[in-house]
Each structure stands twice: as structure tokens, then as C-alpha cells.
Amino acid sequence: MAAMATAGDVTALAQAKARNAVLQDRFFRLLTLACATLVVVLLVGVMISLIVGAWPAINRFGAGFLVTSSWNPPKELFGALPPIYGTIVTSIIAMVIGIPVSFGIAIFLTELCPSWLRRPIGIAIELLAGIPSIIYGLWGFFFLAPFLQKAVQPALINSLGKVPGLGLLFGGPAYGIGLFTAGIILAIMVLPFITSISRDVFATVPTLLRESAYGMGMTTWEVARSIVIPYTRVGLVGGVMLGLGRALGETMAVTFVIGNSHRISASLLAPATTISASIANEFTEATSELYSSSLIALGLILFVITFIVLAVAKWLLVRAAVK
Amino acid sequence: MAGYAARRIRNNIMMGLSILASVVGLFFLFVILATLLYKGLTAITPQMFTESTPPPGEDGGLINAIFGSVVMTVVAIAVATPVGILAGTYLAEYSRGHWLGEAAKFVNDILLSAPSIIIGLFVYTVLVVPFGHFSAWSGAAALGLIALPVINRTTQDMLGLVPGALREAAAALGTPQWKTMLAVIYRAARSGILTGVLLAIARVTGETAPLLFTALNNQFFSWNLSQPMANLPVVIFQFATSPYDDWQRLAWGGALLITATILVLNIVARWVAGAKSSL
Numbered sequence: 001m002a003a004m005a006t007a008g009d010v011t012a013l014a015q016a017k018a019r020n021a022v023l024q025d026r027f028f029r030l031l032t033l034a035c036a037t038l039v040v041v042l043l044v045g046v047m048i049s050l051i052v053g054a055w056p057a058i059n060r061f062g063a064g065f066l067v068t069s070s071w072n073p074p075k076e077l078f079g080a081l082p083p084i085y086g087t088i089v090t091s092i093i094a095m096v097i098g099i100p101v102s103f104g105i106a107i108f109l110t111e112l113c114p115s116w117l118r119r120p121i122g123i124a125i126e127l128l129a130g131i132p133s134i135i136y137g138l139w140g141f142f143f144l145a146p147f148l149q150k151a152v153q154p155a156l157i158n159s160l161g162k163v164p165g166l167g168l169l170f171g172g173p174a175y176g177i178g179l180f181t182a183g184i185i186l187a188i189m190v191l192p193f194i195t196s197i198s199r200d201v202f203a204t205v206p207t208l209l210r211e212s213a214y215g216m217g218m219t220t221w222e223v224a225r226s227i228v229i230p231y232t233r234v235g236l237v238g239g240v241m242l243g244l245g246r247a248l249g250e251t252m253a254v255t256f257v258i259g260n261s262h263r264i265s266a267s268l269l270a271p272a273t274t275i276s277a278s279i280a281n282e283f284t285e286a287t288s289e290l291y292s293s294s295l296i297a298l299g300l301i302l303f304v305i306t307f308i309v310l311a312v313a314k315w316l317l318v319r320a321a322v323k
Numbered sequence: 324m325a326g327y328a329a330r331r332i333r334n335n336i337m338m339g340l341s342i343l344a345s346v347v348g349l350f351f352l353f354v355i356l357a358t359l360l361y362k363g364l365t366a367i368t369p370q371m372f373t374e375s376t377p378p379p380g381e382d383g384g385l386i387n388a389i390f391g392s393v394v395m396t397v398v399a400i401a402v403a404t405p406v407g408i409l410a411g412t413y414l415a416e417y418s419r420g421h422w423l424g425e426a427a428k429f430v431n432d433i434l435l436s437a438p439s440i441i442i443g444l445f446v447y448t449v450l451v452v453p454f455g456h457f458s459a460w461s462g463a464a465a466l467g468l469i470a471l472p473v474i475n476r477t478t479q480d481m482l483g484l485v486p487g488a489l490r491e492a493a494a495a496l497g498t499p500q501w502k503t504m505l506a507v508i509y510r511a512a513r514s515g516i517l518t519g520v521l522l523a524i525a526r527v528t529g530e531t532a533p534l535l536f537t538a539l540n541n542q543f544f545s546w547n548l549s550q551p552m553a554n555l556p557v558v559i560f561q562f563a564t565s566p567y568d569d570w571q572r573l574a575w576g577g578a579l580l581i582t583a584t585i586l587v588l589n590i591v592a593r594w595v596a597g598a599k600s601s602l
Contacts, residue, residue, distance in 0.1 A: 021499035021502075022499075024499055024501050024502075025499050025500045025501050027501075028500065028501035028504070029413075029417055029500075029501075031409055032409045032410065032412045032413035032416075032417060033413050033417070034409075035406045035407075035409035035410035035412075035413065036409075036410040036413035036414050036418070036424070036427045036475075037423075037427065038406065038410065039410055039427055039430055039431050039434065039471065039472065039475060040426065040427050040430050042434065042468065042471075043430045043433065043434060045445065045449070046437075046441060046442070046445045049444075049445050049448040049449055050441070050444065050445070050448075052448070053444070053448045100344070101344045101347060101348065102344075103344075104340055104341040104343070104344025104345065105341070105344045105345045105348050107338075107341045108338075108341040108342055108344065108345045109345070111341075112338060112341065112342065113345075121345065121349065123593070124349055124352055125348055125349075125352070126589075127352065127586060127589060128348070128351065128352045130525055130585050130586065130589045131355065131529075131582060131585065131586075132528070132529020132530065132531070132556070132581060132582070132585060133529070133531070133532075134529060134531045134556050134559055134560060134578070134581075135355065135359065135529070135578055135581070135582050136355070137560075137563075138559065138563050138574065138575070138578050139354075139355050139358055139359075141563065141564075142358075142362075142563075143354075143358055188351050191348055191351075192348075195348070219330055219331065219333070219334035220334055220338055221333060221334040221337040221338060222330070222334070224337075225337075242436060245436050246436060248438070249436075249437065249438025249439075249440070249441070250438070251438065251439065251440045251531070251532035252531045252532055252556075252560065255560075256563075256564070276438060276440045276532070279440055279444065280440060280532055280535055283444075283447075283535065283536050284535065284536050284539070296444055296448070299440070299441055299444045302438060302440075302441065303437070303438070303441050306436075306437060306438055306441075307433060307437075310432075310433050310436050310437070311429075311433065313436075314429060314432050314433065
């Protein structure tokens with residue numbers, strides 16, 4: 001009888017323990033779910049807060065905000081065109097310079113580089129990604145901008161600046177700071193991102209494919225151009241889009257060297273501004289509600305643009321990985 | 324085979340360009356670090372670690388900014404680490420194939436690369452405007468929001484590497500799932516998760532844009548997290564763009580300090596991750 005009772009107790013105890021375990025599991029699961037959901041809530045929250053903050057400006061200027069180029073705080077007239085223009089032009093310059101250099105490094109690392117050198121160079125390029133943007137800005141402001149002003153820009157003005165049509169892009173005095181310098185800084189900054197993704201997707205090319213191509217007598221360049229790049233193009237475009245997302249939203253490096261001028265000039269050498277640089281430079285000085293609201297509206301535009309670019313990048317990279 | 328010589332030349336040119344690209348990339352890393360060392364080393368003095376930021380024309384250091392950066396980073400990481408690990412746990416362990424999980428992974432990857440200045444604007448509207456003043460709490464919140472997706476993502480990746488057999492073995496012993504996670508899976512993935520946290524610290528250390536209108540700046544040493552607090556990145560920005568030589572020199576010193584910290588964190592993170600893979 002006593003033995004039976006003990007067995008019953010043991011069963012009851014085991015059941016209680018199991019029930020506890022189920023409850024604890026449920027609790028742990030809910031806790032992790034809450035944390036995972038928080039990330040989504042956060043993104044939605046960012047969106048809502050930007051829309052609410054931008055509302056006075058949206059209300060006042062409407063869609064015309066996007067195409068107006070005046071920026072006049074005393075008169076409370078704000079237009080987003082110059083920052084949008086600056087953001088796009090600096091990013092284009094960054095991509096034009098950054099993409100070929102990144103692909104070059106990636107080809108070097110996967111096709112040419114002796115294996116003992118591969119890891120150190122890969123790490124060095126990735127360290128370049130770790131340097132914070134303010135350091136790039138500082139370096140750009142004190143070294144790159146004066147260097148370009150003295151050595152590079154006068155040469156550009158005297159050569160390309162004389163070409164009809166193209167000359168418009170390289171006209172005017174050499175300021176040092178401006179779209180061109182910001183674009184170069186951005187190119188250096190996106191380099192590691194595009195390089196490391198390109199290198200990773202290049203590595204997904206099946207050895208068989210590569211060896212067959214070499215076996216047919218293709219040169220390294222032909223293998224890269226006709227086999228590796230076509231095979232990995234989806235992933236490459238994804239990597240480029242990721243780099244573009246960085247370039248569009250980059251703030252401090254650009255703020256140092258862009259010149260903060262709300263004027264659209266034909267010349268790439270002229271000072272300009274970007275969305276993020278305008279916000280960084282002016283937000284704490286924005287005294288009126290409409291002024292800060294206009295800056296938040298700029299932030300909203302930037303958020304929407306980068307969201308689209310990053311979403312496309314992510315989608316392409318997932319597709320490349322599935323293949 | 325008439326084109327063979329041409330193809331060879333073409334190949335040599337293109338491969339030459341690819342080597343040149345690598346040299347250019349490494350050159351910039353080298354030049355930036357060399358500049359930092361050259362300008363920064365002369366600025367690093369014992370005084371930098373004992374005195375607060377000076378008015379222009381006077382001697383001073385950066386201790387208030389260093390302290391502020393450390394405090395805000397510690398608060399940010401202390402909150403972001405558990406939340407990020409738990410979120411990563413859900414996404415890696417519980418949400419396989421579920422649309423909500425896929426959506427959360429997607430959103431996290433977007434946040435990972437989203438412009439940090441947007442995070443600053445967000446924190447400004449939800450934490451600075453309602454309280455009516457800038458504060459170190461809001462600066463820490465902004466940094467935490469930047470660290471969170473980094474930790475979340477690395478946790479996902481690292482838990483994905485833990486063999487399923489470990490989970491099955493624990494389940495076969497009747498271990499509750501939460502206990503399996505804490506005692507077995509996290510332990511198996513701990514160096515990877517630690518790498519993620521270190522990388523998050525490295526990422527947060529140099530962030531400037533989100534602090535500009537959250538923590539702002541403070542000329543004085545402050546313990547009060549409810550008030551504006553000095554921090555290295557904003558001081559560097561302010562001092563570098565000032566016309567005063569001694570301020571600019573301090574900016575370079577601070578810049579070297581930040582970069583050295585980040586490079587060390589990156590290298591340690593790599594080492595931690597590498598120590599695991601060699602096991």
C-alpha cells in the first residue's frame with residue numbers, strides 16, 4: 001500500500017514537473033517571440049514617427065517639396081530637390097568608381113591571389129569596412145579634399161572641363177569640397193562591402209564549371225568574364241545594391257566634405273548637400289517647427305529610398321543563395 | 324589561334340587592373356591608418372585621459388567624452404545583447420518557414436544596413452521631444468537600436484551552425500527546450516555569439532550621426548544620464564570642424580583612440596570566432 005502511494009506520488013511529481021516544463025517552454029518561446037517581434041515593431045515605429053514628424057512639412061508643401069529647390073529658413077521655404085540631387089549624384093560617383101575596383105579586388109582574391117596571401121588581404125579589406133565613417137570624414141576633410149583641390153581638380157578643369165558638353169560637369173573653381181570629393185570618399189567606403197559580397201558569391205561558382213572553362217583553354221580574364229560573372233550576376237547586383245544602400249545613407253563622411261550648400265550646380269566640383277548631411281548639419285539648429293519638420297521629411301525620403309534599395313538587395317542575395 | 328596573342332595581352336591587362344584594384348584598396352587602408360597615426364600619436368598625452376574638453380585656446384583632454392562614450396555603449400550593449408540573442412533564438416529555432424519569422428529576418432537585415440541618422444531621428448522624436456531635452460539615455464537608446472540587429476543576425480547565423488544532433492540528444496534526455504537552449508545550444512554557440520556582441524560594440528563605438536541630436540554634447544564631465552553627455556564621436560566632429568588648432572589636435576587624438584579600439588575589437592572578434600572553428 002505504502003509502495004503504491006509512493007509510486008503515485010512519483011507519477012504526480014513527474015506530471016507536475018512535465019507541466020512545469022511545458023509552461024516554462026511556453027514562456028521562453030513567448031519571450032523570444034516578443035524580442036523578435038520588437039525588431040518589426042521598431043521598423044514600423046521608425047516609419048510612423050518619421051511620417052508624424054514630417055507631417056507639418058508634408059501638409060504645407062505637399063508633393064512640391066520633392067521638386068522645389070529653395071531652402072530658406074528665415075522665409076520658411078523648404079524644398080528637397082538639392083539634397084535629393086546631391087544624394088543621388090554622390091552615390092552614382094561612388095558606384096562608378098567603387099564597382100569596378102571592388103570587382104577587380106574580388107577577381108584578384110578568388111582567381112589570382114596565392115592562397116597564403118588571400119586571408120590577410122581579405123582581412124585588411126574587411127578592416128576598411130570597420131573604420132567608422134567619421135574617420136573617413138576627418139581624413140577626407142583634412143587630406144583628400146586639399147589634395148584633390150591642389151592636384152586633381154585643376155587638371156580635371158583644364159582637360160575634361162574644356163570638352164564641350166562634358167565640360168559643364170567639370171567647370172568652375174576647384175573648391176576641394178563638393179560632390180566629387182564626397183563621391184570618392186563614398187567609393188572608398190562601399191569598397192569593402194561590395195568586395196566581400198562579390199568574393200563570397202564568386203566562391204559559389206562550382207569548381208567543375210571553372211575547371212572545364214580553363215580546360216578549354218580560356219584565360220583567367222575570360223573565365224572571370226564569361227563564366228564567373230554571368231554565373232554570379234544576381235548575387236553581384238545584390239552586393240552592389242547593398243553598397244548603394246550604404247552610400248545613399250552615409251552621413252558623417254559626407255557631412256565633412258560636401259560643403260553644405262543647398263544649390264544645384266552643373267559642376268561636380270561644386271559644393272552641394274545630401275539628405276543625411278543636411279539633417280546632420282542643421283537639425284540641432286532648426287528653430288522653427290516647420291524647419292525641423294522639413295528635415296524629418298528629408299529623413300523620410302531617405303528612409304523610403306534606402307528601404308527600397310536594401311529590400312531589392314536582400315531579395316537578389318536570397319535568390320542568389322537559393323541557386 | 325590567330326587571336327591567341329591578343330587574348331593573352333587582354334588577359335594580362337585585365338589581371339593587371341585587378342591587381343591594381345587590390346593595391347588601391349590596400350593603399351587607402353594604409354594611408355588612412357598612417358594619417359591617423361601621424362596626426363593622432365602626437366595628440367595622445369596623459370592629459371587626454373585626465374582632463375575634460377577645454378574651451379578653445381586652453382589645455383585639456385577628452386576624459387568626459389571617453390567616459391560618456393563608454394557609459395552609453397555599456398548601457399546600449401547591456402540592453403541590446405539579451406534582446407538580440409532572444410530575437411535571434413526565435414528566428415533561428417522556432418520560426419522555421421513561418422512567414423512572421425521570414426518577415427522579421429527581412430526587417431532585421433534592412434535595419435542592419437539602414438542609415439544610422441534615421442535611427443537618430445526616430446529616437447529624437449520618441450525620447451528627446453517628449454522629455455523636452457537631450458539626454459545620454461536617448462543616446463544609449465539610439466546606439467542600442469543600432470547594435471540590436473547586429474547581435475540578432477549573428478545569433479541567427481551561429482545557432483544555425485549548431486548541429487541538430489545536440490538538440491535531439493537533449494530532447495531524448497527529456498530536457499525542456501528552454502533548458503536545452505540555455506545549457507546546450509548557447510554554450511555550443513557562445514564564441515560565435517560573443518563575436519557578434521564584439522562586432523556590435525565595434526559598430527556602435529564610431530557611430531556619430533545618431534548621437535548628434537540625442538546625447539548631443541557636454542563640455543563638462545557628467546554622471547547624469549538624464550542630461551546631455553559628451554561622447555567621442557560628436558566631440559571629434561565638433562572639434563575637427565572648428566578653426567582652433569588645439570581642438571583639431573584633440574579631434575585627431577580622439578579619432579586615433581576610436582579607430583584603435585575598433586580595430587582591436589574587430590581583431591579580437593575574429594580571433595574568438597577563429598578559436599571556435601579550429602576546435
